[in-house]
Amino acid sequence: MPDGPGTGLTVVCGVDRPASATVAAALRPPRGALVAHDLRGLGEGVLHRRVVEHDGEQPVEHTAVLELAHGCVSCTLREDLLPLLVRLARDPDVEHVVLLLDPGLEVEIACEALHAVVPDGTDGPVTDLLELHGVVGVLDAATWLDDAGSDDALAERGLALTADDERTVARLVVGHAEFADVLVVTGRCGGAWERVRLDAVLARLAPRAATVVAPAAVGDPGPLGAEVTALLAALPPDARRGVPEDTQAPLLRGQPPLARDAGVSLLHVGHRRPFHPERLHAAFDVLLHGTVRARGRVWVASQPEHVLWLESAGGALQIGVAGTWLAADPDAWDDADDEHRAAAALRWDERWGDREQQLVVLVHDADPAGIVEALDAALLTDDELALGEDAWRRFDDPFEHRHADPCEDLAGEAGPVTGRHEGGAR
Template sequence: MTRPELLVLTGLHEPGVEATAARIRALDPDVAVLHHDLRGVATGRVHRRLRHGARDEHTVLELAHGCVSCTLREDLLPQLHALSGPGGPRRIVLHLDPALEPEQVCWSLLHVLVDGAPITDRVDLRGVLTCVDAGSWLDDATGDATVAERGFAELPDDERTLAQVAVGQAELADLLVHTGTADAWQLARTDAVLARLAPSAQRVHLAALDERALLADLPPSARRGRPDDVHAPLLRGQPPLARDCGVQLLVLAARRPFHPERLHEAMDALLDGVVRTRGRIWLATRPDAVLWLESAGGGLQIGHAGDWLDGAGERAWAQASPERRAMASLGWHPRFGDRAQDLVVLVHDADPAEVEERLSAALLTDAELAAGEESWRALPDPFGWWHTDPCGPPAGLPAVSARTEQEEH
């Protein structure tokens, strides 16, 4: 049996997302659109809509625990399982609620078992379409408003910013669809950001959307919903490195650890005028731990992402991917092994030289480096295993922690 194709459709601009879904249905009459509206999830209710040809079904689901995981496990994945059976549609569009990030959903498609197998055994995951309103997206992606403040679904213990969702939706895209309206300058700046945030994604305006919406002819570099490994190269897809419309990528690489307290102070430079920061860091107080740093707009998180290979033993080397082993071997340091700082910062309204200076000043000095690891362990360390900035109570299940747990398991 030929597997039906699955397209994941996402975006904050709901009219644009709906218009894109309508365009896909016009291109292929044998497509089913499955949507779970999560605005009532906090009260235990989710509204499911399924459209296929003349069929348009609305169902109110009562979920005992009222959470996104329950929605995925108890209804969304089983619905996809049923649609992928005999007599089902040729294509399925999974229309995500705007509060969802496609990375977490795609990870579930790839790894959560339904009847003993992941959904991707039964469907062909073609990739992710993300709708971007050029008139508002850049403000959303660089602000500090929370998802709840925008009026989207109020998920339990959810303190994510709108920027985290906007950036996450665009970053995983295989096709970016421009919706809404914007002047030429705003459109140019948004395009400059997207070219560096999702360099392998095609970009098209809604008015010109054609068969590309079916994701049938994606290049080999397309992500197709596959989340990145935290040890993968950070400059995925060969993004432009030149400055454009004030937008630029800054790459920071260093072979000495960060002073935890100075890094904590320097992180303010990543919260103003910066669209995205992501990468691996090494704290002097934690010589074995790989920490993953990720920011979007005015929010930043740091989480534990495993251990460095140096000193980890033969089993860790055997379990590491061939790409990670190759990168570690090529960059091996006689004293520090594979330990390194690797960060990419996407700025839109900040001075890259100032950001680099602030981060570089947080590295250990020559004198501190010479003092040795025993003295490093005594340095003040304001970071917990999970850290969010601006500082505050733990944010429940932040996006970075969910991905790191997925990579480890």
């Protein structure tokens, strides 16, 4: 475990409220605090907060109903959660804090706030005061794979945070598993084959995560808490520990298995020519059926200077600007970090520089060959390539910042997005 402040912090996430609450309670040590928020009233500006602290020999629970000026995730983090964590970090009687996230709150957004936002009255982020030991993801073996491949909206499951929350269940459950350092698997699969397939998906989605199988009925959660705590303490130095990764980071960190297993495949797609914007848009259908995750850096001919980041979970996909290719901006090389420059130098092409396609697609119920064929067909042909950049810029582009349906512009808390497609590339 890395050197850091004396007070520890563990983040617990999952869409099953009772199961996640059980795991979080099991992880709270005798002189620890448990913080949990219920965001189901966020759309009305109401926040329910529960804090369990040590007081002598018995834990004491404090509950509060708070009103926010603006019912949004950002206000919840800035106005309540982060100041509360600062207060607990400065309390000498608190040795460890367990943060239980509301099922509708994306773990990456919460952890980004822990690492980057500076609360009032402090000189740095919360992680300067609390040592983040790791993220624990809780998933249900019986339902997770179906949820991860679906296009069901959060509102259909009672998980939406506001009336206009259009996110999907897949986006949450895939994010929870992918971001976790330790996975706690509850429930039971329908059979041995279903369990093999689930394990094959998780090995490719979260190759660095340790896995704990929870007992069918958790009577005494103590042994489960001790096992998870031991795994967190034994995480390797390169464990994620809640640190969001840059879009230029390697896509296959953790050395996930690439061989096909139980019908589950991890495809790595790399090309040294740009996509035609309209044909790429049309190819999205193959990324939204029978897949768990697609993510990576995209080079579209009509925007030769922009790195586009593509990310899908189940039946929902979004794509947005994630920076500038180093070859397109003379100043970008100096602004890039050492890891980015080293990776670009290794892949540098005499004609295109660092421009390339780098996509990873996790397939569980689709034909991998069909995905590769559709993406290959979206690349520029030799004749189109010969037209040059001036002609490419005149291609019709569904991914421009301002464009009409079928895409809907978004500018959400996850960053600038140029197009979103849910349930297929409509």
